[in-house]
Amino acid sequence: MSGDPSQPRLLIVDDNPAIHADFRKVLGPGSQTVSHLSALETTLFGKPSAPIQAQRPSFRLDFAFQGDEALAMVRRAVQKNDPYWVAFVDVRMPPGWDGIETLARLWECCPELQAVISTAYSDFSWEEITRRLGKAESLLILKKPFDVVEVLQLAHALTQKWELARQARLKMEDLDRMVQERTGALRQESEDRLKLEAQLRQAQKMEAVGCLAAGIAHEFNNLLTVIQGHAGLLRGKGIENRSAPDSVERIFQASVMAASLTRRLLAFSRKQALQLKPLNLSSAVHSMERMLGRLLGEHYELLVSCEEQLPWTRADEPSVQQALINLVLNARDAMPNGGPIRIATRLVTLDEAAARHKIDARPGRFVCLTVSDTGCGMTPDVLDRIFDPFFTTKEVGKGTGLGLSTAHGIIQQHQGWIEVSTEPGAGSTFSVFLPVSDQAPEAASNSKASPQLLRGNGETVLIVEDEPTVREMARMALEQGGFRVVEAADGPEALRLWEKGAGPIELLITDMVMPNGLTGGQLARELQSRDPRLRIVYTSGYSSEALQHEHGVLSGDNFLPKPYDPLSLLKTVMRALDTVPSSSALSATPQVLPV
16 A cells, blocks of 8 residues: 555454455544544534544555465565554464464564454463564554454554654664764774874984984094094105004094994994893992092092892993993082982892882892982983983083983893982982892803914914905904904805815804895804804894894804904904814803893
């Protein structure tokens, strides 16, 4: 039946045509039932207050004789988005489905459908009907012969219920859509905020890199000025012989300072190869006490209080000493008019509760080094940046801003951390925490090589270095030291020289990081598989990822960090040749910590 889609749509399912006619009379348009009721009201009460016809909705009625026919009609209605609101279904409809099965199939197709079971018999109990259908909230029972008013009431009530349920569904759909839209907006806001934060971090990183580059350029330009200036004097034709040694010494000093700056930068970036050995922190402080006193000057009083029975820690002693010097110099600069600087060491044990209140701390046993001053102290905004590279509160030319950042990098590389307590005008205390180690130092071995005699006996040394200038310098130093030298620019060339029979090679000096896909560790393992007596010395300018994978072949005695001078090279070579390699040495516990 066609009609206004806003009018309730009802489906009558009954195998009796007379029942169809009865429903049409009661619920169909132009129903005589309503007119009869209106006339009855007029007789009893006078003129009716309002026309009943105007108060009742007009129903759209469709009829089916069997359940399968009704199911097909419901499916078409759903497809056209004009579903039925209420279905009146007879229980007995031979020879097809009964009313219970018909209703179950109708609900599978249209779950929102309200239903009325019409029956003249007590075929099924209410419990059995609800057990089979499982949907009692959408079902009522109408006994035949039905009352006209009862049918009208059921139709009105169930269509209103269907309409309210539909409005509730629409509201829920609107709410769900609004939630999804808001969730998408919040997700987009979060992504935009993350992008802005990433851009801010990138901008801060670029600012730090720019500051770092400016500081490096300033430092190295000064050193290069010294090197180039004195090298130019040496190349000049009219230079006096007595000034040549002085120029050479100045060039050497500038190169040492440049190497020191490089080590400080590597410590800050935590890419410096540390040679870790058992270290007594109190002994390390005492060994520097006189030097620190001279460094501070007469206006400062150095007060040292160290626990003598302090446990060992595994550390690179020169790096720890450098961190201590930087902290002491920072304390000195905080007191321009002089004053006491206190250095102390102690054992600290942190439990879970104590470590939880410190940012970088963790539970365990640690040796603690403190450096305290009574100087100007720091404000919170300065405290937040003290470990930034090249950040300084000193005047231009009074500091590079690398001291604290270098100390911070060194301590972090040792798996430790630094804590700072300070107040403006009340001084500062820097506390360094290093993990305790149960490993004691090994007894020093007596070397057969004399420190005064650093000359070889014609031993053949294979140098593998991809930088030509470094390779040339090493070759010249070794040849002057009495060695026979074979050179290779990379690992594959070294293997070809070995296969060609370059002579009995006693020692391999190889860079750790080289081009053409063969690292120093891989080359050493390949050559030692051919000659287990071959000694190895590794060199590197930094601790790269390759060193991280090759750390099993490194030890404290066979690693020569760059930059190195001829004397250091010869000492390392003599020490390596004096040690006979063994199977245990080839797989020894590493003493060099790659990052």
